[in-house]
Amino acid sequence: MIIANPIYDATFKRLLENDNVAKFLIGTILDCKIISLEPYIQERTKFDKITGQLTLYRKDFSATIETKEEGVKRVIIELQKAKQLSDIYRFREYLGAEYVNSKLPIIAIYILGFNLSVDAPAFVAYPECKDLRTKEKLNVHDSFVEHLTHKSYFVQTCKIKQNLNTELDTLLSVFEQENFVSSDKTTKDFPVDTNYPEIKELLDILHYVAVDKDARKELDEELYYQRYVEQTFGEKDKELEKNKKTIETLLQEKKDFENRNKASAKKMKQRGMSAEEISEFTGLSKKEIENL
Numbered sequence: 001m002i003i004a005n006p007i008y009d010a011t012f013k014r015l016l017e018n019d020n021v022a023k024f025l026i027g028t029i030l031d032c033k034i035i036s037l038e039p040y041i042q043e044r045t046k047f048d049k050i051t052g053q054l055t056l057y058r059k060d061f062s063a064t065i066e067t068k069e070e071g072v073k074r075v076i077i078e079l080q081k082a083k084q085l086s087d088i089y090r091f092r093e094y095l096g097a098e099y100v101n102s103k104l105p106i107i108a109i110y111i112l113g114f115n116l117s118v119d120a121p122a123f124v125a126y127p128e129c130k131d132l133r134t135k136e137k138l139n140v141h142d143s144f145v146e147h148l149t150h151k152s153y154f155v156q157t158c159k160i161k162q163n164l165n166t167e168l169d170t171l172l173s174v175f176e177q178e179n180f181v182s183s184d185k186t187t188k189d190f191p192v193d194t195n196y197p198e199i200k201e202l203l204d205i206l207h208y209v210a211v212d213k214d215a216r217k218e219l220d221e222e223l224y225y226q227r228y229v230e231q232t233f234g235e236k237d238k239e240l241e242k243n244k245k246t247i248e249t250l251l252q253e254k255k256d257f258e259n260r261n262k263a264s265a266k267k268m269k270q271r272g273m274s275a276e277e278i279s280e281f282t283g284l285s286k287k288e289i290e291n292l
Contacts, residue, residue, distance in 0.1 A: 001192045003206035006175055007113050007157055009057040010218040011209050016059055024198035028171050029153055035064040057081045070141055076104045083113030105146040109153045121159040122172055126151040167196055186219055266292045
């Protein structure tokens, strides 16, 4: 079956507009039952020629979910999708605004068109609670803690390989960035031999976007804006990554120098040199020398 690439906003929004598909997609990623899902914030990728701004696709839901561990609860599900590494810095801005406005626990889902350092196509990150004295992990389900921390789910579409063994594997395979049938990577070929009715419904929507004239027009328009942004900001992303590596190298060199300096100071101290003399040679403070 020919389907539209769901990494594009024009395609992805069609999936979330279908209540059954949206519940299935989010519930499968979160591994929970979605009882109700009410959207209340939505931002689309749109380039403003006057301001030069490009917004991310972001859709927030007020939801009632049921988990095996905690039962039924009300939460805010913040779903963000981005193709560019530079967009990751805007996630914090949106999440910070959500903390200000929300009175419910927040669960974040990030659909990424770029790779992180984690070698997994999909993973969950959740701050652990530990006893400060014993370092033992604590099982905490306190509303106060939940309101000040949040669980985050990450899907790295570029690391997904086609796998139809489980429901989650099949869903992730829909987002696989391979098997394209168009040079612009807006459409791809996907096997339809799936026994999951929700995925069949999802695939029908993606197939419609791929072949419908009006839907294709919206997708092509997004592709034009995306190419403009990649051309404009691509070099900045490369420079940012280069600077990041340079900073990491310098920090490591600084750490290595400090370790060597302390090792030298320790030897001087063992040989009976005074703290003043050691400080003059190494630049360490008297307190640092005393603590060696």
